Amino acid sequence: MNSYREVGLRVGQVAEKAGVNIQTLRYYxxxxxxxxxxxxxxxxxxxxxxxxxxxxxxxxAQRLGFTLDEVADLLDxxxxxxxxPDLHQRAADKIIEIxxxxxxxxxxxxxxxRLVDANCETxxxxxxxxxxxxxxxxxxxxGQ
Numbered sequence: 001m002n003s004y005r006e007v008g009l010r011v012g013q014v015a016e017k018a019g020v021n022i023q024t025l026r027y028y029x030x031x032x033x034x035x036x037x038x039x040x041x042x043x044x045x046x047x048x049x050x051x052x053x054x055x056x057x058x059x060x061a062q063r064l065g066f067t068l069d070e071v072a073d074l075l076d077x078x079x080x081x082x083x084x085p086d087l088h089q090r091a092a093d094k095i096i097e098i099x100x101x102x103x104x105x106x107x108x109x110x111x112x113x114r115l116v117d118a119n120c121e122t123x124x125x126x127x128x129x130x131x132x133x134x135x136x137x138x139x140x141x142x143g144q
Contacts, residue, residue, distance in 0.1 A: 008038065008046035018055035025055075033058055033072055065094050 015022045028034045034054065037045040054075075061071045074087065 008048055009051065011045045014047045014051050017052045020055060031068060031072065033075060065098055
């Protein structure tokens, strides 16, 4: 019968199967997103096979807009194997956060369009009238 150390995956295998680089695995270990792997007799990291699936969960959560700190919270709350019981609320909160970012990006885009349309030469010496200056909306974003 094979021991756990013989059936696990080495760091390169995990990285390849998960589509990440080795430095990412080590970083996730330092951050506590991945448990410290066992070591082979030769000192190589040996990961359980389900590490690849866990990395998929982490990368998916990041693509959904969660930071690594938030992913760590989700994993801790879910026992690192199941979704967090408050995942629904966290996702709803993330939607609100993303909507605010989208609004901010739209304001920036609109200001840049006005800048291009107005043929402004510089930001400090714009030839537009005060009420149509391209950057007027952006000054309101400081409080957000």
